[in-house]
Amino acid sequence: GENVEQHPSTLSVQEGDSAVIKCTYSDSASNYFPWYKQELGKRPQLIIDIRSNVGEKKDQRIAVTLNKTAKHFSLHITETQPEDSAVYFCAASFWDSNYQLIWGAGTKLIIKP
Amino acid sequence: GAVVSQHPSRVICKSGTSVKIECRSLDFQATTMFWYRQFPKKSLMLMATSNEGSKATYEQGVEKDKFLINHASLTLSTLTVTSAHPEDSSFYICSARAGSSPLHFGNGTRLTVT
Numbered sequence: 037g038e039n040v041e042q043h044p045s046t047l048s049v050q051e052g053d054s055a056v057i058k059c060t061y062s063d064s065a066s067n068y069f070p071w072y073k074q075e076l077g078k079r080p081q082l083i084i085d086i087r088s089n090v091g092e093k094k095d096q097r098i099a100v101t102l103n104k105t106a107k108h109f110s111l112h113i114t115e116t117q118p119e120d121s122a123v124y125f126c127a128a129s130f131w132d133s134n135y136q137l138i139w140g141a142g143t144k145l146i147i148k149p
Numbered sequence: 150g151a152v153v154s155q156h157p158s159r160v161i162c163k164s165g166t167s168v169k170i171e172c173r174s175l176d177f178q179a180t181t182m183f184w185y186r187q188f189p190k191k192s193l194m195l196m197a198t199s200n201e202g203s204k205a206t207y208e209q210g211v212e213k214d215k216f217l218i219n220h221a222s223l224t225l226s227t228l229t230v231t232s233a234h235p236e237d238s239s240f241y242i243c244s245a246r247a248g249s250s251p252l253h254f255g256n257g258t259r260l261t262v263t
Binding site: 078079082137139141 | 183190195198240251252254257
């Protein structure tokens with residue numbers, strides 16, 4: 037079955053700098069890769085996602101890149117702000133009728149003022 | 150946008166009692182709902198997948214007799230933790246999906262068993 041690895045587990049960056057979180061997946065059949073942001077005690081919120089038919093997607097300060105050959109995808113946050121501090125989860129899925137997400141272990145992002 | 154409502158947000162119960170958690174899709178019909186358990190500082194652990202009108206599919210290691218899931222309608226799924234024990238204390242989150250749309254999560258339920 038699918039296995040998703042996420043690195044680093046903790047990332048501390050200076051406010052204004054960029055942050056990059058990386059994930060690898062094992063099942064080449066996976067074709068949908070969302071990223072979720074979760075603040076303490078709250079629900080995960082979808083921040084960006086990418087399908088396997090594109091290599092990059094951007095939404096303001098957030099971008100996701102996908103390398104299907106290497107089976108890895110990354111989240112890029114530019115010009116980080118204090119409110120970006122949270123735990124970020126990547127996930128992989130085969131976009132079928134049941135759509136079960138396989139989750140990464142999470143990355144705690146700390147933005148230092 | 151799509152809203153998933155989960156209740157209660159917090160519950161404290163005594164050991165041996167049962168607790169029911171509700172997950173409702175407020176503005177869409179959820180063909181599939183998922184129930185997760187999350188330990189502190191850990192990722193979401195899928196417990197079961199629930200399709201309306203059929204029995205839930207439980208993940209390996211999840212006791213179906215302890216965690217009863219009912220998905221009686223396209224807008225409501227319930228998770229009942231039966232005979233709760235302190236080790237069942239955790240954060241439980243549901244998510245719902247309509248057709249090929251992305252997942253939408255409930256706010257989660259913090260269960261504390263004393």
